Amino acid sequence: MKKIAIIGCGISGLYFANKLLSEKTYDFTIYEKKSELDLNDGYGIQLSVNSVRLLNEIGFNRIAASEVSFPKKVNFFEAKTSKKICEIDISKFNSENKRYTTLKRSFLIKFLLNNIPAEKIKNNLELTGVERGQKIKLSLSNNLTEEFDYLIVSDGVFSKTKSIILEKDTSPKFFNSVALRGNIKNLDNNDIALYLGPNFHFVIYPVNQNKEFNFISIIRKKLSKNEILNQNLFESSDFLKSLCNEVYQKTAMNLNDKLENIKSFPIYVSKKFEDFNYKNIYFIGDALFTFPPSFAQGASQSIEAAQEAFEEINNNSNSYYEKRGLKIKKVNWRSKLNHFAFHLSNPIIVLFRNLILKILVNNKNFLNNYLGRIYKD
Template sequence: MKKKIAIIGSGISGLTLASFLKQSDDLEFIVYEKEDSLNLDEGFGIQLSVNSVSILNKIGFSQLSKNEKHHPPNLDFYSENSKKICDLDLTIFNSKIEKYTTLKRSILIRFLKEKLLTNSLIFRKRINAIEYKNERVNISFTDGSKDEVDYLVISDGIFSNSKPIIENKIFKPIYYGSSAIRIQTKNKNIFNFNNNNISLVMGPNSHLVVYPINQSNELNIVYIIRKKLENNKDVKKIFNNTIFKENKNLANCFEEASKFWPLYISSKPTKSIYQNVFYIGDAFYAFPPTLAQGASQAIESAFEIFNLIKDNHHNIQSIYFKNREERTNLIIKRSKFNYFSFHISNKILKIFRNKILKILVKNKKFINSYLGKVYKK
């Protein structure tokens, strides 16, 4: 008899898991989504390191049109006045078909959705309660419908609606002390940088990331500042300070930017009280953004739980949580260190950081230890 899996949430992690489950003849699945439809609007960019690209290639990602993605060869580091400090070669982690990739999030969601049958994705569904009985999970939804499954996988994000109901406790994400502003532009003259690469501009208590997301010269720009933005006036004020003060062309690109997001992370990885309930993606742990691993870790966690279910391990919960927790802690430490180093404001420390950075980006042993453990799982 086939094992049945219910997936709650149709983001990157949920759809990745569903795409792999579809390949198995011994497993059946259904994806439940609380919204009315998938958001396939243009959306903002994401970065995928080779650890996740290698997974996606197993379901045909390498066949995605070359026009809809980009493979940046380098990460260029800049000071706040746009003076280049050094660069990191990202291709050292690449293989012939596994390459560091940037693209629009909506393109990846569309790619994953196209792998699924229409009836495997059901909208307007919210969990109301669950009952764990005889190693089966009985799910009740707010519309009165029910389902009974062997495994329940939660992938509805950091502000999960399902998690408090299932675990019968309150989960409060932690405000990370920063806000993000994101835009997209085709303006190639923002400042003097290589539009083929990822550019990281490090300013006092802030940093800016610019990278191409396709072959149509579109750039994704993310600005992160250690400040809680309350309204549009706060947004306008920052354009007269920090990085923007030194880059008027860049400030002009952000003139119409009015949306901002406070940044939150999870307090700790989530392990369910039930043996057959699992959390993946941001529902398991939402990372700081300073290692660009959010999407890649969502894909990793989905693939890991797929393999454990497919191989019918007897102690899936313990194996999965142990592996994920170790991996998560590794990435948290590096993300927090990056957050500190990107935002240094002391002039002497900045000089010291820049000199050390020039040495480290050329030290293969260090790079393989610091990034290789993340990029090549």
């Protein structure tokens, strides 16, 4: 029986663990630094069909339909006027049971946890050292050591395990942007609404069939090093108020009394795709590469990466990093381009952008290349 250690109990690590459950030849342990996972927050996540197809293999198609939503379109609006610019029909990439899906992140985590025996997850533990040989010897924060055949690194954007293994500072970089997120209730909208403003955009989408919605805004912001590292700043009511005002003042939509549970956090992205060359060690999810959030692919790519790492181990093949590197390149430039195009501020350039958008969303070849290659390939 092969022994596998998984570091981090997020979307990628949990999906990977679910795949292992389907084979009798693996024994695994998940090490999670938090004492417990937050299974109650109401914030949302979007899953495109590439990850829904994989999730269905572990039973996602059997979850209660009331807990998810299936938006058919992305509607683009000008934030300043709420005037519709154009729409993309994302349902054209759907097939039976594999539909673009939005839901609460906490619901996805609950689903992924559902089949994993509690004793497989060791909380309050992180990795402190690695010795590589025939087996991988892990030193843990409880001063114990354990030997494994494989190590899966899925501890997210700030992966400490990555720095330990690569023996260098691998911290991500601040993306000069801040996220503002919250919940809204009782809107009359089943699709994804994307509002474009100068130096910000925001997205509203349903997270279930109970009229609950996710609000997420990405706002360009230059912050000093001290400010970025100051967690109190992001929690302070003054900072939250100033971020909200920045958005509220530039949008015709009345968000003021509607947004609840507002939070903010700095956005980080990976500096580069590292040259990974480690036998029996697989980085997946944000620990492998963290994208700008403007293409909503982080979770879907985390699930894809976990699937590919699982197949690599199961088939004893050797193409994981090469294949992943190619896909990451494709997703990364699209995410950066979206971010750039969504935030344009010069009115003449905005006019051109809107015109180009109107043409592109009706161009089948463009959509198949820009979205289809990510959602389907």
